[in-house]
Amino acid sequence: xxxxxxxxxxxxxxxxxxxxxxxxxxxxxxxxxxxxxxxxxxxxxxxxxxxxxxxxxxxxxxxxxxxxxxxxxxxxxxxxxxxxxxxxxxxxxxxxxxxxxxxxxxxxxxxxxxxxxxxxxxxxxxxxxxxxxxxxxxx
Numbered sequence: 001x002x003x004x005x006x007x008x009x010x011x012x013x014x015x016x017x018x019x020x021x022x023x024x025x026x027x028x029x030x031x032x033x034x035x036x037x038x039x040x041x042x043x044x045x046x047x048x049x050x051x052x053x054x055x056x057x058x059x060x061x062x063x064x065x066x067x068x069x070x071x072x073x074x075x076x077x078x079x080x081x082x083x084x085x086x087x088x089x090x091x092x093x094x095x096x097x098x099x100x101x102x103x104x105x106x107x108x109x110x111x112x113x114x115x116x117x118x119x120x121x122x123x124x125x126x127x128x129x130x131x132x133x134x135x136x137x138x139x
Contacts (some may be wrong), residue, residue: 002129006094006101013123013131014105016073017088018081025077029070034130039063039072041136084110091118099125 009032016028035040041061043051051059063072080086087108094103106118119138126132 001099001125001127004101004125004129006095006103008098008099010090010094010103010121014088014090017031019074019077020082022074025073026066026070027076029066029073032131033066033069033134034126034128036065037069037126037131037134039069039134039136044054044138066081080107086110091115101125 012028013032016025016032019025019028039062042048043059048059062096063069081088087110089106089108090103091106092104094101096102101123102120104118104120106115108114109116117139119136121137122133122135123131124133124135
């Protein structure tokens, strides 16, 4: 695997979720994730409990491959960032151990001027330095 600057990768990752241009988002998804990369999200507790109640043993939400990843990022942008309500930011300096980068992020409510949420990501990189698995744990 090539040398990876964890700070740079995390900054590009967070910047993607704030990016207004759809074509730039698409290109960034292709640059950051492996072709078969996955974004795996621990759902909110209420959604998790409903899934378990329906008999699902795993309630993870997943986007696989560039098209699904682009759709996931675009939907989050349209819902949270485009209206001017939120901005996603890195909360804690990224740390790297071999092929894993982890960092905390936050959602900043622009009108209220305060942090209203956040979470932690674990990015598992492939041998080219692109994201193979993105495990996201919202608070």
